[in-house]
Amino acid sequence: MKILITGGAGFIGSHVADACIREGHEVIIVDNLRTGYERNLNPNARFVKMDICAPELRNLIAEEQPDIVDHHAAQISVPLSIKDPLTDAEINVKGLINLLEACAQNRVKKVVYISSGGAMYGEAEEYPTTETCNPRPLSVYGINKMAGEDYLYFYQQQYGLDYTVLRYANVYGPRQVSHGEAGVVSIFTEMLLQGKTPTLNAYPDEPDGMIRDYVFVKDVVQANLLAFSTGNGEAFNIGTCIPTTTRRLYDEISAQLGISREPLKGEAREGDLRRSMLNIEKAKAGLGWQPSYSLKQGIAQVIEYYKDFLGDQI
Ligand SMILES: NC(=O)c1ccc[n+]([C@@H]2O[C@H](COP(=O)([O-])OP(=O)(O)OC[C@H]3O[C@@H](n4cnc5c(N)ncnc54)[C@H](O)[C@@H]3O)[C@@H](O)[C@H]2O)c1
Structure with a gap:
């Protein structure tokens, strides 16, 4: 076609x-x-x-x-x-x-x-x-x-x-830019690889950050x-129908990189939803689709991509 x-x-x-x-x-x-x-x-x-x-x-x-x-x-x-x-x-x-x-x-x-x-x-x-x-x-x-x-x-x-x-x-993966608005996986990965400390944006009453479906x-x-x-x-x-807080995401990326560093605390941004997670039963039935990558597997691929992309900068 x-x-x-x-x-x-x-x-x-x-x-x-x-x-x-x-x-x-x-x-x-x-x-x-x-x-x-x-x-x-x-x-x-x-x-x-x-x-x-x-x-x-x-x-x-x-x-x-x-x-x-x-x-x-x-x-x-x-x-x-x-x-x-x-x-x-x-x-x-x-x-x-x-x-x-x-x-x-x-x-x-x-x-x-x-x-x-x-x-x-x-x-x-x-x-x-x-x-x-x-x-x-x-x-x-x-x-x-x-x-x-x-x-x-x-x-x-x-x-x-x-x-x-x-x-x-929330889609993530290789090539997502780390200076965009929707690229928290890339932002955390790139900053941690460069020895910087990322900021975890959160509402004051939910310090682990927003819930997302990655x-x-x-x-x-x-x-x-x-x-x-x-x-x-x-x-x-x-989506995946799996809830993940920003903190859980940060912990998974830093664990895979072997880094133990606390993120900085930041405020939620304008328009930030507190929680978002999708039921995917309709896509399973109607498209014959279902996700096959775990967060761990996906993050491993993002880390590989960023190591290659950043090259000498890390
Ligand atoms: N990334 C996510 O988590 C996510 C979640 C929900 C929906 N989406 C949707 O998925 C689509 C792709 O998003 P992405 O994350 O790959 O973003 P992206 O910014 O990497 O891709 C958007 C592309 O559209 C091009 N573009 C923008 N304005 C254009 C115009 N006027 N004419 C021609 N090209 C133009 C950009 O140059 C860019 O290549 C978008 O429709 C976005 O709204 C993304």
């Missing part, structure tokens, strides 16, 4: 591109390198440096006629979405509409849309959270991811454009591959 991946120079999208190429698919990557890197690009993919908001995107899709569009490009910072809601809407709403218009006009068979199983549910009433839980986003990023899902439904109803939504928990990027990639041919018109949580 011909697969067009937006955001394929970024952390997760680049792993999806690698897997698609391994599976023998033809891959086109569209990315404006806002937060992505050329070093992540698979040399066997065709790379088009382009903004998803650009009118030229429609010409590209008309020329390439991809079978599947896997949409990972996004503004991903929750705090930035609160400080600058217009930029978030520009990329995460207007960019999506631009893409969906092009897909509908060119009879793309399916769009895989990446949503958020943390930011969209907000402080969920149901825990672990299922897909039917009433979304109550506490950030502009979460609101716009939710709006994105509604746009997909509309384009399916109006134009017959098929889709599957994947609502990711899912390894290779498991997330598998969910994308399955979504190409299953789960039509549905949304699926992609």
Whole structure:
């Protein structure tokens, strides 16, 4: 199949591109390198440096006629979405509409849309959270991811454009940048390897930090591959359903590195949810997907990656 991946120079999208190429698919990557890197690009993919908001995107899709569009490009910072809601809407709403218009006009068979199983549910009433839980986003990023899902439904109803939504928990793995907003595994690993002391952000009444559902990027990639041919018109949580506090995460990384150093204490950031954990029964039944990497195994791969990436700096 011909697969067009937006955001394929970024952390997760680049792993999806690698897997698609391994599976023998033809891959086109569209990315404006806002937060992505050329070093992540698979040399066997065709790379088009382009903004998803650009009118030229429609010409590209008309020329390439991809079978599947896997949409990972996004503004991903929750705090930035609160400080600058217009930029978030520009990329995460207007960019999506631009893409969906092009897909509908060119009879793309399916769009895989990446949503958020943390930011969209907000402080969920149901825990672990299922897909039917009433979304109550506490950030502009979460609101716009939710709006994105509604746009997909509309384009399916109006134009017959098929889709599957994947609502990711907290994804971690090699290539996640340590200066981003969602990369606590990378931040802790890089700082500890460099001999620095990371800060553990927490609410005062919960000193072990927030509860998150950490899912390894290779498991997330598998969910994308399955979504190409299953789960039509549905949304699926992609997580592990295992709760992990920031402290537990810190302890696992430092133990694997053989370091015993207390983290510094910091305050929770704007928009930080206290807890987030996803029920994944629907993905098991509907996509035939389930995570296979434990936190220990995933962290071991992140450490290997960072040792290699940092090289002489450690
Ligand atoms: N990392 C997580 O834990 C997580 C959790 C939930 C959902 N997601 C979603 O997964 C997707 C990928 O996230 P990631 O963590 O790999 O982030 P990332 O920043 O590494 O990847 C995003 C990519 O999109 C590109 N991009 C941004 N704006 C663009 C634009 N206007 N035009 C073209 N390309 C543009 C960036 O350059 C980057 O390569 C996003 O949709 C994000 O919202 C991620």
